[in-house]
Amino acid sequence: MKGQAIDRFAATLPAETRASVYQSTKATHEKRTRLLFDQFADPDRLRALAGEIKQHAIENLDTYLPQAEARLRANGAQVHWAGTAEAACAHVLRIMRDRGATKMVKAKTMVSEEIELADYLGRHGIEALETDLGEFIIQIDHDHPSHIVRPIIHKNRREIATSFEREGLGAYNDDPATITRRARHHLRHKYLAADVGLTGANFLSAESGRIALVTNEGNSRFSVAATRCHIVLVGIEKIVPRDRDLGLLLNLLGRSATAQDLTVYTEFISGPRDPAQPDGPEEMHVIFVDNGRTEVLAGECREILRCIRCGACLNVCPIYRQASGHAYRSVYPGPVGAVLSPLLLKENFPQKADLPKASSLCGACHEVCPVNIPIPDLLLRLRARAKEENVPSPGTPPMGPWALLASQPTAWRAALVAGRALNVLPTRLIPVPALQAWTASRELPGWRGGEFRRWLKARRRPAPPAR
Amino acid sequence: MLNRERTPLTGRRVQLMATCLCDAFYDDVAAATVEVLEHAGVEVAFPEGQTCCGQPAFNGGDWPASRRVVRHTVRTFAGEDPVVVPSGSCAAMLFHGAVLEFEREPDAPAVEALGRRTWELADYLVNGLGVRAWPGRYPARVALHRSCHSRGSDSVAAALTLLRSIAGLEVVEFGEPEQCCGFGGTFAVTFPHLSGAMGQLKLDHVRAAAPDVYVSADMSCLMHLGGLAAREGRPIRTLHLSQVLRDALRGGEAKP
Numbered sequence: 256m257k258g259q260a261i262d263r264f265a266a267t268l269p270a271e272t273r274a275s276v277y278q279s280t281k282a283t284h285e286k287r288t289r290l291l292f293d294q295f296a297d298p299d300r301l302r303a304l305a306g307e308i309k310q311h312a313i314e315n316l317d318t319y320l321p322q323a324e325a326r327l328r329a330n331g332a333q334v335h336w337a338g339t340a341e342a343a344c345a346h347v348l349r350i351m352r353d354r355g356a357t358k359m360v361k362a363k364t365m366v367s368e369e370i371e372l373a374d375y376l377g378r379h380g381i382e383a384l385e386t387d388l389g390e391f392i393i394q395i396d397h398d399h400p401s402h403i404v405r406p407i408i409h410k411n412r413r414e415i416a417t418s419f420e421r422e423g424l425g426a427y428n429d430d431p432a433t434i435t436r437r438a439r440h441h442l443r444h445k446y447l448a449a450d451v452g453l454t455g456a457n458f459l460s461a462e463s464g465r466i467a468l469v470t471n472e473g474n475s476r477f478s479v480a481a482t483r484c485h486i487v488l489v490g491i492e493k494i495v496p497r498d499r500d501l502g503l504l505l506n507l508l509g510r511s512a513t514a515q516d517l518t519v520y521t522e523f524i525s526g527p528r529d530p531a532q533p534d535g536p537e538e539m540h541v542i543f544v545d546n547g548r549t550e551v552l553a554g555e556c557r558e559i560l561r562c563i564r565c566g567a568c569l570n571v572c573p574i575y576r577q578a579s580g581h582a583y584r585s586v587y588p589g590p591v592g593a594v595l596s597p598l599l600l601k602e603n604f605p606q607k608a609d610l611p612k613a614s615s616l617c618g619a620c621h622e623v624c625p626v627n628i629p630i631p632d633l634l635l636r637l638r639a640r641a642k643e644e645n646v647p648s649p650g651t652p653p654m655g656p657w658a659l660l661a662s663q664p665t666a667w668r669a670a671l672v673a674g675r676a677l678n679v680l681p682t683r684l685i686p687v688p689a690l691q692a693w694t695a696s697r698e699l700p701g702w703r704g705g706e707f708r709r710w711l712k713a714r715r716r717p718a719p720p721a722r
Numbered sequence: 723m724l725n726r727e728r729t730p731l732t733g734r735r736v737q738l739m740a741t742c743l744c745d746a747f748y749d750d751v752a753a754a755t756v757e758v759l760e761h762a763g764v765e766v767a768f769p770e771g772q773t774c775c776g777q778p779a780f781n782g783g784d785w786p787a788s789r790r791v792v793r794h795t796v797r798t799f800a801g802e803d804p805v806v807v808p809s810g811s812c813a814a815m816l817f818h819g820a821v822l823e824f825e826r827e828p829d830a831p832a833v834e835a836l837g838r839r840t841w842e843l844a845d846y847l848v849n850g851l852g853v854r855a856w857p858g859r860y861p862a863r864v865a866l867h868r869s870c871h872s873r874g875s876d877s878v879a880a881a882l883t884l885l886r887s888i889a890g891l892e893v894v895e896f897g898e899p900e901q902c903c904g905f906g907g908t909f910a911v912t913f914p915h916l917s918g919a920m921g922q923l924k925l926d927h928v929r930a931a932a933p934d935v936y937v938s939a940d941m942s943c944l945m946h947l948g949g950l951a952a953r954e955g956r957p958i959r960t961l962h963l964s965q966v967l968r969d970a971l972r973g974g975e976a977k978p
Contacts, residue, residue: 615920
């Protein structure tokens with residue numbers, strides 16, 4: 256097959272899927288923009304400030320991570336460090352086995368997708384049930400999320416109703432309220448039967464050790480309320496210096512992610528149950544996951560670690576809207592994924608070096624990013640890296656001959672004249688792949704090379720204007 | 723670097739960077755740019771050695787090739803005079819892209835200096851020279867294309883200021899103006915399906931607004947959109963902003 260994988264994927268995406276992705280992302284993006292600009296005098300200044308806070312945090316992890324660890328321990332939590340995905344999974348398994356636990360309820364966390372935790376636990380005889388409705392549907396379908404915030408953006412309710420019927424969750428019914436009610440009923444019993452609740456953390460304050468968790472379904476609260484042990488999986492870049500930073504970041508996260516002032520549930524958890532409290536988990540484990548992040552931090556694209564996983568860049572991205580999330584072959588799709596996913600592969604970067612190419616560099620992602628990540632600049636840096644590492648890139652025109660021409664004015668002017676051949680030769684006979692690709696769907700304007708220069712010379716210039 | 727971190731203007735003499743696209747395809751756009759600048763009382767020099775801003779290789783990831791072209795451009799546009807470009811994209815290449823790819827090069831200061839005196843045409847007229855109203859008359863409904871390289875710059879606002887000031891001209895809005903048209907340089911040929919699909923969306927929005935002419939500060943986007951529309955057999959009329967400004971001085975749309 257010729258061409259770029261993402262282009263091919265987009266070309267074969269069912270029209271129905273594309274339509275639902277497009278409508279849903281467009282609606283969220285437009286509502287997000289209205290909210291931010293109606294409610295704040297200068298939302299772009301807020302984005303810049305949030306970006307500075309996160310940039311400061313990731314550049315000072317050597318200060319903030321030990322501080323967070325000390326606070327968490329003082330709060331009664333246990334802290335674990337995982338350099339790799341395998342190590343993070345192993346920590347979770349060991350904690351489960353130490354308690355003789357076999358059942359976990361899981362809130363939505365992207366880092367658990369990244370380390371493929373549910374599969375790992377399944378292979379070791381532990382049931383890890385997704386409790387977020389979207390992730391639950393992904394799990395019963397053995398599918399993958401296609402959006403950071405809305406994992407099932409690529410599915411319609413008829414497909415979901417079919418899946419529910421297949422899983423014995425009632426006769427076919429594609430009414431969203433019914434689907435939700437059935438899932439809720441099914442999951443309520445699972446919370447009560449589970450030994451361990453696992454969540455992520457949207458933010459972790461180094462000052463207090465407090466984690467901030469946002470959801471709209473309350474499932475993370477159930478996961479933590481009904482179980483005796485709470486495991487938190489958190490990427491090391493989720494740290495913020497102070498509790499007061501959360502005010503700004505939570506304000507931006509809800510609006511950027513789902514166009515809400517604030518999500519329905521916002522939880523702050525700083526440790527296990529205090530003896531004075533009537534219930535709550537008696538144990539809390541916080542697992543800090545690196546899995547390639549320190550390498551990213553050491554490189555030229557470290558700004559991507561500011562990301563707060565809101566998905567706004569996916570929603571606005573014209574490529575994501577056309578191609579949908581699975582085109583990116585990664586846990587993290589869209590513009591942020593096109594930077595982060597190849598980087599997290601470390602030395603296997605070439606496997607996903609095509610992702611940064613799948614962008615018109617339009618900059619819409621940068622414009623909406625709540626932490627002001629210059630995503631187009633990072634995509635460009637990764638393109639340069641791919642070229643340096645000689646990763647093949649199907650369809651990318653070779654630039655060497657052009658650069659030679661464009662740095663020699665005499666040759667350039669000669670080429671301008673010679674280009675007139677384009678006006679007489681049928682383009683299909685000219686063996687330049689880029690020209691063929693252009694004219695496959697577009698007309699080429701007539702070649703007028705050198706005409707402007709002739710006009711300028713022939714023209715009698717008017718007298719210079721009076722100063 | 724943003725286009726706002728700029729060397730203050732002193733004289734009324736500029737160097738025109740015509741762009742490789744106008745050099746090869748759109749000579750009338752470059753000519754209109756000269757006439758518009760001269761009407762604004764600006765003396766226009768055209769360095770003969772100019773070729774291209776270096777963006778194709780920069781976007782394609784071949785930074786050594788791009789730097790070679792940028793170095794040539796820096797030499798060609800030597801001196802202190804501002805460089806005016808009838809393209810938001812080439813201007814952004816010089817004040818942002820080139821700066822990025824020269825971060826670790828010894829001649830980065832020269833590249834930055836060129837960036838600081840590079841202006842997109844509308845930005846130069848409105849924010850450089852202080853032009854607030856454009857004379858003449860242009861009786862037409864005009865839709866303005868927001869080229870992506872103008873994001874975060876003052877170019878779109880400047881173009882709208884100029885267009886709205888022209889007698890008889892009505893600026894019409896259309897859906898999702900902030901969405902990319904799918905040109906994207908080499909993206910257009912490397913991802914032909916995505917590029918075409920994005921272009922179709924843009925064309926749908928523009929056609930729904932039914933302007934007499936679709937105007938842009940960048941010919942590259944128009945070459946893509948106009949090319950798609952023509953291939954469909956449903957051409958749209960496209961013009962560069964400089965052509966509208968020049969034709970306004972002549973009392974309206976030039977008759978072909």
